[in-house]
Amino acid sequence: MTDGLETDVAEAADVAARRDELAARVRSHAGEMARELAVLQGGDYGQQTFDTDGGSWTLKYEAGDVQYLRFDPKSGSETYVVSSKQPPEPGPLGTAMEDYEAFVAAFNEHIDSFDGLLEDAPDEFPAVASTAELVAERDRIVERIRNVANRMAQELNRYDGEYGTYATTVSGARWELKWDGDAAAYLRVGGSDGTYLLSQYGPASAPEVRRLVDDVDDFVAAFNEYVEELEADLSEVSFDDEP
Structure with missing residues (x-):
């Protein structure tokens, strides 16, 4: 064993x-x-x-x-x-x-099982419509708005300092212009969640520009009234006034 x-x-x-x-x-x-x-x-x-x-x-x-x-x-x-x-x-x-x-x-x-699956699939497609003319027109309008906003920024810089914001209400919406030096940093419509007509990231879409462009004149008019009120206030100041 x-x-x-x-x-x-x-x-x-x-x-x-x-x-x-x-x-x-x-x-x-x-x-x-x-x-x-x-x-x-x-x-x-x-x-x-x-x-x-x-x-x-x-x-x-x-x-x-x-x-x-x-x-x-x-x-x-x-x-x-x-x-x-x-x-x-x-x-x-x-x-x-x-x-x-x-x-x-x-x-x-x-x-x-996939052999021949794409034999009858089309390989020619319709031409794609161009947005070039629409974008060019959008950019032309936005450039005019930027020029006006920069003019406003220059006046605000001269009176209120190097940077800040100016806001007013137009057609029930808040319009806010932020300036930095003599240039507009942004022009926003509708509050913090609104549309940026002007910004460092690019212009608004063409439909948004079309929706808001008619109110630009009223925005500028409100700013001009604001400036006139400032001038009126300043005109009442005199070095001859006694404290």
Whole structure:
């Protein structure tokens, strides 16, 4: 009778090496399919499931490479044939590989199903209407508004200091001009959430300019009245007045 100490121990290294070699080949092969799938679906990441007689295979890709390949057999536990964590156990990997050829066939059938899909798709389209004239007219009007606003800024700079804001109400909306030196920083209509007729980021859209341009005259008129009131106040000041 033996105590077992004389029995040879099975070498696991050979099995592991074979498993690692097979897993690496599958990763490389599945990576090719992942790249093809990414090109077909037009995205950097996604996934697709393919059904076979033996179960279902889910191929997930990211940045054009395989993220994982999962086999979910019709009986038994699912196996991550390819994953970013660790290779599968030899037994489940062997079971999955028995269905791998069917998976590749299902993948190829999926790709082939798109053949001829775009043959009848039109490749000529109507000419696109140009907004050049509209934008040019918008810019011409906005430039005139900016010139007027800069004139106002110059007067405000001379009287009220290097920078500040002037605000008034026109047609029920708040018009606010901010100046910085002799230039208008912005002209905003409608409060903090309103429309910037003028700003450092660009003019308002053409529909907004059209909606507001008729009130520019009233805005300038209100400013002129403000200046006249200032002049009237200043005219009452005299160095001869006693404190």
